[in-house]
Amino acid sequence: MNINKLLENTRSIVAIIDSTKARFFTLDLEQLPDEEFGPNLIERKALSNPAKEIAGQELWANIKTGRNRGAANQAHSYDDHRQNHIIEFERRFAQNISDQIISLIRVYKSKHLILVAEPQVLGYVRESLIPMLPQNLELRELAKDLCKLKIKEIHEYLANKKLLPARNKLSQR
Numbered sequence: 001m002n003i004n005k006l007l008e009n010t011r012s013i014v015a016i017i018d019s020t021k022a023r024f025f026t027l028d029l030e031q032l033p034d035e036e037f038g039p040n041l042i043e044r045k046a047l048s049n050p051a052k053e054i055a056g057q058e059l060w061a062n063i064k065t066g067r068n069r070g071a072a073n074q075a076h077s078y079d080d081h082r083q084n085h086i087i088e089f090e091r092r093f094a095q096n097i098s099d100q101i102i103s104l105i106r107v108y109k110s111k112h113l114i115l116v117a118e119p120q121v122l123g124y125v126r127e128s129l130i131p132m133l134p135q136n137l138e139l140r141e142l143a144k145d146l147c148k149l150k151i152k153e154i155h156e157y158l159a160n161k162k163l164l165p166a167r168n169k170l171s172q173r
Helices: 003-009 082-108 119-132 151-160
Strands: 012-017 021-028 040-048 112-117 138-143
Touching: 012 082, 012 119, 012 151, 021 082, 040 082, 040 151, 082 112, 082 119, 112 119, 119 138
Parallel strands: 012 112, 112 138
Antiparallel strands: 012 021, 021 040
16 A cells, blocks of 8 residues: 555544444554554544443333233233333434544544444444535445454454555564
């Protein structure tokens, strides 16, 4: 890969998302203390899904769904529409993620976005994000959960998938 292509790729935003958190990175050319030369992923921001942080009893009056006791201690079932609320919480989290991505695109004048998320979350984020994206932005997606990986592991995985340029050793230049 020539240096011009590498520099062009440095204006990339990488969003790594699962149902509980979102991590946002930029791809930068800078030398790290361990004598490796970029490009390097730099973590810029992280968001947590507030609905996933709240314990069940704080979120719902009754932890178990669909059961209640009536007169004479007789059990009966009902639909508390909990699934609809969970979907709404996911959509709100996806909207927060989309807003953060748009903000990072503006701040870093990014031309590329790599969106990596669990399949269901990817659908919610895509739904809220696509209408907001600039016309000249290249979007690449991967349905995969990489949130628990370290930064270098994420970079290596995405480089193997040809979504990012591989990291180069300083001595190889």
